[in-house]
Amino acid sequence: xxxxxGVFDSGVGGLTVAREIIxxxxxxxxxxxxxxxxxxxxxxxxxxxxxxxxxxxxxxxTRNVKAVVxxxxxxxxxxxxxxxxxxxxxxxxxxxxxxxxxxxSTKNKSxxxxxxxSTIKSGIYEQYLHRLDSGIxxxxxxxxxxxxxVEEGLLEDRVTEDIVARYLHEMKEYEIDALVLGCxxxxxxxxxxGREMGESVKLVNPAYETAKSLKELLREEExxxxxxxxxxxxxxxxxxxxxxxxxxxxxxxxxxDKTTVVDIEAY
Amino acid sequence: xxxxxGVFDSGVGGLTVAREIIxxxxxxxxxxxxxxxxxxxxxxxxxxxxxxxxxxxxxxxTRNVKAVVxxxxxxxxxxxxxxxxxxxxxxxxxxxxxxxxxxxSTKNKSxxxxxxxSTIKSGIYEQYLHRLDSGIxxxxxxxxxxxxxVEEGLLEDRVTEDIVARYLHEMKEYEIDALVLGCxxxxxxxxxxGREMGESVKLVNPAYETAKSLKELLREEExxxxxxxxxxxxxxxxxxxxxxxxxxxxxxxxxxDKTTVVDIEAY
Numbered sequence: 001x002x003x004x005x006g007v008f009d010s011g012v013g014g015l016t017v018a019r020e021i022i023x024x025x026x027x028x029x030x031x032x033x034x035x036x037x038x039x040x041x042x043x044x045x046x047x048x049x050x051x052x053x054x055x056x057x058x059x060x061x062t063r064n065v066k067a068v069v070x071x072x073x074x075x076x077x078x079x080x081x082x083x084x085x086x087x088x089x090x091x092x093x094x095x096x097x098x099x100x101x102x103x104x105s106t107k108n109k110s111x112x113x114x115x116x117x118s119t120i121k122s123g124i125y126e127q128y129l130h131r132l133d134s135g136i137x138x139x140x141x142x143x144x145x146x147x148x149x150v151e152e153g154l155l156e157d158r159v160t161e162d163i164v165a166r167y168l169h170e171m172k173e174y175e176i177d178a179l180v181l182g183c184x185x186x187x188x189x190x191x192x193x194g195r196e197m198g199e200s201v202k203l204v205n206p207a208y209e210t211a212k213s214l215k216e217l218l219r220e221e222e223x224x225x226x227x228x229x230x231x232x233x234x235x236x237x238x239x240x241x242x243x244x245x246x247x248x249x250x251x252x253x254x255x256x257d258k259t260t261v262v263d264i265e266a267y
Numbered sequence: 268x269x270x271x272x273g274v275f276d277s278g279v280g281g282l283t284v285a286r287e288i289i290x291x292x293x294x295x296x297x298x299x300x301x302x303x304x305x306x307x308x309x310x311x312x313x314x315x316x317x318x319x320x321x322x323x324x325x326x327x328x329t330r331n332v333k334a335v336v337x338x339x340x341x342x343x344x345x346x347x348x349x350x351x352x353x354x355x356x357x358x359x360x361x362x363x364x365x366x367x368x369x370x371x372s373t374k375n376k377s378x379x380x381x382x383x384x385s386t387i388k389s390g391i392y393e394q395y396l397h398r399l400d401s402g403i404x405x406x407x408x409x410x411x412x413x414x415x416x417v418e419e420g421l422l423e424d425r426v427t428e429d430i431v432a433r434y435l436h437e438m439k440e441y442e443i444d445a446l447v448l449g450c451x452x453x454x455x456x457x458x459x460x461g462r463e464m465g466e467s468v469k470l471v472n473p474a475y476e477t478a479k480s481l482k483e484l485l486r487e488e489e490x491x492x493x494x495x496x497x498x499x500x501x502x503x504x505x506x507x508x509x510x511x512x513x514x515x516x517x518x519x520x521x522x523x524d525k526t527t528v529v530d531i532e533a534y
């Protein structure tokens with residue numbers, strides 16, 4: 001099946017997931033959509049995030065995608081069921097693979113979850129984890145300042161260290177040994193988070209696990225592209241092409257030469 | 268004219284402008300719209316901010332408003348002309364009154380402007396100030412972390428002090444004696460900003476100046492409500508009523524008992 005894979009996010013963060021897919025599935029074509037006109041999703045309601053996600057999936061289906069990857073943790077947390085109901089193609093979210101990896105990693109049966117306000121409020125990670133093992137203790141914390149700090153480029157900075165220490169303070173009282181970086185921007189803070197938590201805590205990056213799940217799924221469903229098929233990457237945003245391209249060039253292994261603006265409210 | 272005044276913002280911040288209007292014009296009714304589903308505007312393009320502003324003004328006109336107040340600095344900076352072109356009622360923005368006050372306050376002829384990325388990029392404050400006095404030096408700085416810090420409640424905090432010091436570092440090298448707090452959230456940081464800049468620098472809050480301009484305008488155009496007219500306040504948002512109400516109750520002198528969600532994309 002040489003059709004592309006559709007990947008979407010509330011903005012640029014999902015490019016870290018796209019990067020993992022490109023690494024693990026170099027023969028696959030991608031269509032990426034970033035909802036830069038309505039970013040962020042992390043403080044918005046389920047109703048609104050579902051509506052935005054539906055519009056994006058409607059758009060992706062017009063690009064004839066063979067699978068949909070929800071690269072945004074908040075959209076995964078709030079809208080995955082709605083999206084599965086609306087399309088016939090396989091849908092992969094970032095939460096379930098991240099939760100599975102965390103459950104496989106913990107020995108203490110104590111797992112930490114960092115995410116946006118809406119992701120944490122949804123309780124979705126707890127649900128997945130308790131379905132896997134009801135004996136797991138889950139400690140979760142919303143970290144609303146992480147995305148702005150990353151976008152301001154303060155990846156290694158005393159202010160970031162200070163904020164990380166405050167958000168993780170409670171987390172450290174429980175003896176967690178796996179910590180899910182449950183928002184696409186958070187892996188960019190893994191240096192500071194890792195130092196704060198210490199080496200005994202495994203940091204789980206859902207982007208990596210999601211690409212792995214996608215690969216298995218495409219193989220099982222016999223949806224992998226044929227080896228001779230041309231590989232193409234298409235990028236779409238709802239606002240601000242220049243800002244998107246500069247972020248994309250920093251994250252992706254290949255230069256993005258064209259990004260198209262889509263009037264997403266029309267879908 | 269007993270019709271209400273329409274006030275809009277990208278989210279909750281414009282309530283600080285609504286508060287000033289309520290204080291200075293206690294006999295006037297208001298219709299407030301906060302675009303909480305698409306907040307923030309400060310990092311988005313002119314095209315997108317204009318589109319969102321047009322949709323909101325279309326909605327406000329259905330509420331039969333006699334004037335429109337653009338309580339958002341970014342929407343004022345990017346969309347005021349478009350809005351003036353589309354409606355027959357008077358339109359008041361927050362930038363022009365703020366610029367006028369700053370120009371009236373400075374003795375050194377050196378003014379600082381703090382705002383969102385899009386407001387600062389627009390150069391709108393410079394334009395207004397240079398129209399008033401081409402000899403004024405304008406030093407402007409985008410402060411993308413201020414809104415998230417305010418929304419996280421870190422109004423008086425060492426992290427906020429650290430970030431304020433960095434953003435204002437350059438500003439202090441010029442001998443500015445008036446500083447415009449050019450985003451509705453920034454006056455909430457006036458304590459920290461004031462200490463950093465020292466007492467010789469006047470902090471200009473455009474919300475206060477905007478309400479004053481509006482009052483003068485309504486008087487001139489004979490649009491003031493008659494003294495016996497009932498005063499009503501209506502609140503509309505595009506997402507997240509609870510979050511809005513809790514912010515509104517912290518800011519406004521009267522309790523907000525009802526807020527209605529509007530599908531703003533349909534306007």
